[in-house]
Amino acid sequence: MKKIASLWILLLVLALVGSVYVGCRDDITVPFPATLVGDYEGLYSYTGHIGSSDDSTIERPITMRFTKNDYDMNVDSSKVVGDRVFCDVDGIYRLENGIYMDHPDSATYNGNVTNKTCTPEFNPYGYWSLDQSDPDTVRINQIGTDEDGFEFQKSFRLVLTE
Secondary structure, eight states, X not given: OHXXXXXXXXXXXXXXXXXXXXXXXXXXXXXXXXXXXXXXXXXXXXXXXXXXXXXXXXXXXXXXXXXXSEEEEEEOTTTOOSOOOSOOEEEEEEESSSEXXXXXXXXXXXXXXXXXXXXXXXXXXXXXXXEOOSTTOEEEEEEEXXXXXXXXXXXXXEEEOX
16 A cells, blocks of 8 residues: 555656646747847947036947957948047957947957047947847947046947848
8 A cells, every 4th residue: 555655646746747847848938149240330429428518429430340259340431520539449249138348458459440549438348238129220338427427328320231
């Protein structure tokens, strides 16, 4: 009798474990991270001193290339009207709940490959939100606070060209 009771308990436990496994295996899906690999054209903008009387937005056409781990941002000088302002940048990036961008100064990466007057503080750096919900346009945004305590926003609006 004890063998039959033990067998029933074992079957009940196996049935319980099996039903949990079958019932829960499709409940959680972890999507693969988005990819940015490719060549893009678009706009890069910087809005500074948000909320003050002297807030301003600078926007310039750029080309951008993302490889597996690197990015290159270049101001499209054929379309720039006015001061250059933004630097050409070689950097690294990684996708993690958005995008993290950096441009460590080294032989490979440079925060200013422009060799012209530009403003390195406007370079893409740090954590950014990434919006790929529109199949035609990638939006990358960052909101932060500058050294004077004013809010700023940096934004990319990119279209894949290849």
